[in-house]
Amino acid sequence: MSSESDVIIIGAGAAGLSAAKELGQLGLTYTLVEASHRIGGRVYSEEIAPGVWFDLGCAWLAGGATNPFVAIADELGITLGKDKSNLYKEKNHRFQRNGASLNKDQRAACLRFYDDSYKAISATAKQGHDVAISDVVDLDNEFAIPFLCNVAVAWGKDIDLVSTADFANATGELGFPVLHGFGNLVAAWGADVVVSLNTCVERIDWSGHRVTVGTPKGVIAGRTALITVSTGILAYGDILFTPGLPDWKTEAIHGLPMGTETKIGVYFDADVFGADGRGYYSTWNDDGNAAKVDASVMGLNTATVFVGGRHGVWLEKRGQQACHNFAVDRIADIFGNDIRKHVNRSIVTAWSTDPWTRGSWACPLPGQAYQRANLQRPVDERLFFAGEATVYGGQGTCHGAYQSGIRAAKQIASKLNVKP
Known part of the structure; x- marks a missing residue:
């Protein structure tokens, strides 16, 4: 040294x-x-199965083509899911409530509530007020549960602890996933x-x-x-x-x-999604159980379940098996209980207790x-x-x-x- x-x-x-x-x-x-x-650091990939990589931390090149790691990936010959980015756009998300897809009118109402909430947050920030998001959105709306989950996953904190000013300054769309792991891209660079x-x-x-x-x-x-x-x-x-x-x-x-986003990656021994099932989901039950689910967007036999904030920390403290069970239950809410017999293994993050990040x-x-x-x-x-x-x-x-x-x-x- x-x-x-x-x-x-x-x-x-x-x-x-x-x-x-x-x-x-x-x-x-x-x-x-x-x-x-x-x-x-917090960009790290592990193999969940031979040749199948799971990003425990950052997983998307946020902002898409403007992200400097796009050019770095191209220079290193690392494959990006540039053709998958539309699936991550909120307007293309799929919504599952109590195990059933929202109908056309419900979906429109849900997206309208999201849009109204974003506008309220932005307007508050533009007025120079930096308050909790919970102060400016309608928590009694029937679609508040998935919205709250969305914020907790994106920010690692629940909406009573998220700043409107900071939220309004965010990058925006998730961008491009990395086929063989964002962590591997950063490690190579x-x-x-x-x-x-x-x-x-x-x-x-x-x-x-x-x-x-x-x-x-x-x-x-x-x-x-x-x-x-x-x-x-x-x-x-x-x-x-x-x-x-x-x-x-x-x-x-x-x-x-520090906020906490908990990610649970689940690998299946068969394609349980089908070509029509691949996508990015918001799934919730009226009892409050909610999660975001990336179901084989990259065409692999994997799904990633996301929770954040207090729920994420609570799950991490309960241990890997509890996280695994929660993730499989949420995937089954979308694709049915038959998927359970094809579960091969899972990977669970624990950023809140990681001694080098906390x-x-x-x-x-x-x-x-x-x-x-x-x-x-x-x-x-x-x-x-x-x-x-x-x-x-x-x-x-x-x-x-x-x-x-x-x-x-x-x-x-x-x-x-x-x-x-």
Whole structure:
């Protein structure tokens, strides 16, 4: 491990990797450390069956063709589901209530309620009010249950904890899925970056002329530090800062708590969906059980069930078998109980208890959306910050983190008087 660098980068997710690449192009030296055994952060793929990949974290190139990872995937020869993106558009979602598809009139009413809710959120934000989404939508509407589920999945928090201002600034459509895993795409793109894995940062001392970073493998010194870890790690106090961070920075961290999206991938030993069954579903029962389901959109014998917010955290705490049972029940609500005999295996995420993230992504509390800008601000021109939590527009996305790393690298270069 290098004893001194221009920049010490903490975290080898998309932000840390893009910063490292940009710093290298600018002629600056860096030391990149990662607590986990792998790169990619919250973008990670595992095989659910031989040759069949499941994304435990980010799974779509949000924004479609404008996403920088589209060009990266093309350059690396990695297949994207560009022809599948329409299935993810909300107007093409399929709705199942109490095990039955909505009829034409019900579907129109449901989509109208969604549209009215989005307009109410947008209007509130445009008026300069940053309140909870629950304050501006009709919770008594008969289609409130799937809408609440939608928000919890997309933001990792329930609507009483989601900011209207932040929601209104979101990227929008899900975009393109990655056939062989978004995590594998990021791992391939970042493979040329030198990273010290299994190197957990315990303390950052910025009291002297240099910044020093303490790890179990030793102390690293640098002119600056770039911190890309999640707000969950920062809020929990896993890293000790000396001196402590200023109040405005800690307030930003605590104003951007981590949300949780729980994903359960289920693999079947046969095609239980049929060509007509493939699509993106909202399924719910009037007792409140609700989920989003990606049913074989990529043409594989897999389905992914999504829940978020308190429900997602609750399921994760109940364990893998409870998550598996919930997912199979929701898929059976759509395709019938016969699918149960074809279930082969499942994969369950547990981001809320992951020691290196403590959640899926940052979700500002109502009234706190402005804290993204404060989280981004450097401290003493020596501690810099990047990651999806620092971004407007691409918040909660891999490409948002990627862009924030490049932005931070350029900030640091400017501070160190390096010309591009």
